[in-house]
Amino acid sequence: MTGGWLRTGEVADAAGVNVQTLRYYHRRGLLKEPRRSNGGHRLYPPEAVTVLRVIKAAQRLGFTLGEVAELLETASRRHGRPDGGLRARAAAKLAEVERKIADLEAIRRTLTEALDAGCDDLVACAASPRCPLPFSPQPGDGQRSSTVAA
Amino acid sequence: MTGGWLRTGEVADAAGVNVQTLRYYHRRGLLKEPRRSNGGHRLYPPEAVTVLRVIKAAQRLGFTLGEVAELLETASRRHGRPDGGLRARAAAKLAEVERKIADLEAIRRTLTEALDAGCDDLVACAASPRCPLPFSPQPGDGQRSSTVAA
DNA sequence: GGTAAGCCTGTACCTCGGTACCGGATGCAA
DNA sequence: TTGCATCCGGTACCGAGGTACAGGCTTACC
Structure with a gap:
């Protein structure tokens, strides 16, 4: 046995x-x-x-x-x-996953807008008021991105 | 000037x-x-x-x-x-982002199911047929996860 | 001209989840 | 007993995106 x-x-x-x-x-x-x-x-x-x-x-x-x-x-x-403790941790992880989904959805929106606007040159876009891309420095720019990567 | x-x-x-x-x-x-x-x-x-x-x-x-x-x-x-080349690359990136969102949504579903089922002990869950967590080895287990992490 | 702040190069270190290689010891079967 | 597969511990490396430190030079201001 x-x-x-x-x-x-x-x-x-x-x-x-x-x-x-x-x-x-x-x-x-x-x-x-x-x-x-x-x-x-x-x-x-x-x-x-x-x-x-x-x-x-x-x-x-x-x-x-x-x-x-x-x-x-x-x-x-x-x-x-x-x-x-699993339930509590799973709930916390769920919240974390939902934050990531929300972040990625914001990215998706922005990409879609850029495609709709016909953006085709980043550097030119940075000077155009019609471009939807967020070029101004954002909080968290200096740190680990923690949400997004390839 | x-x-x-x-x-x-x-x-x-x-x-x-x-x-x-x-x-x-x-x-x-x-x-x-x-x-x-x-x-x-x-x-x-x-x-x-x-x-x-x-x-x-x-x-x-x-x-x-x-x-x-x-x-x-x-x-x-x-x-x-x-x-x-920006448009093409943005479109490809959009597809990538959408894949990630789909992956995270699958995780969200599983976490929600586990919470609904009241799972509170991973090791016990692994033995229970009522637990929704996927314990069987999955393709890609041996590699870089590439999509998910904290 | 003195002094402090800023800049230079080079190198090392960090996280995360592994993977790879080394020289040597063990386990098992024929 | 021999031979080969496996396992041992230790160490080094990957990639992504930086950050930090050391030792020395330059620049700017008073």
């Missing part, structure tokens, strides 16, 4: 993840160190695969690895009791 | 940008090297401020610095002639 222990590569394969990534998650504190073989090789219980899937699912929801680490930690500390 | 030349710090201030950032843009090829004083200090024409504003405006539209560099280069090469 003591299900087979899995080696690093097996866990990585089962979760669809690179072995290096697994080691990286250890360094980041997302995975706790499993038992070791006599020779020092890691031996994981099958649940480790579930934890990895959970991590990937949370990432797909927009949580950073730091946030995932917190999520896993509070989940294991307050196990089973209501308000494991 | 030869308006006053501006020094690095003056250009940076006027455009609301860090002096280091200005130098960084030079390294990236976004700004061409201006004339120098006898002692080697850069002396910018007032138009340099406009170029910086253009760069910041393009960034706000979601263009990367690499894309901005291209935009500025083609703008200066095909100056004034129709199809400076």
Whole structure:
């Protein structure tokens, strides 16, 4: 009944993840160190695969690895009791996602307006009062954009 | 009529940008090297401020610095002639922005569903068929997320 | 001419989420 | 026992968009 222990590569394969990534998650504190073989090789219980899937699912929801680490930690500390903190954090993340959507929609609007106006030369546009592009310095220009990038 | 030349710090201030950032843009090829004083200090024409504003405006539209560099280069090469390339690039960027919005909307849906379902423990959720979170490995899990992050 | 502010180049560092490479040790099967 | 796949820890690197610091020179003002 003591299900087979899995080696690093097996866990990585089962979760669809690179072995290096697994080691990286250890360094980041997302995975706790499993038992070791006599020779020092890691031996994981099958649940480790579930934890990895959970991590990937949370990432797909927009949580950073730091946030995932917190999520896993509070989940294991307050196990089973209501308000494991996930609901509150999910609500906060939802608000964050909605802010990003709003930012991108503003960008979409501006791009659409520029296309409608037939803008075809940035530098010429900067001098034209008919161009809809926002050329004046904006708050937050000097910092990380945090919302937008390619 | 030869308006006053501006020094690095003056250009940076006027455009609301860090002096280091200005130098960084030079390294990236976004700004061409201006004339120098006898002692080697850069002396910018007032138009340099406009170029910086253009760069910041393009960034706000979601263009990367690499894309901005291209935009500025083609703008200066095909100056004034129709199809400076901005329209096509803006259209492509618009499509990109719309993809990102769609991705974020999918995330928003999933977060909302998880909140509605009352999910409060990721690890427990992973075992429950009632949980709406996508725990199975997804294509693209092993790579750069490119769309989502905090 | 003195002094302070500003500028010069070069280099290092930051975040985020990994990925890659190294030399050496281990595990497992034939 | 031999051979090969795998794993170990450590370290370095990617890209994007900057920021910071060090050590030395220039410019501007009084």
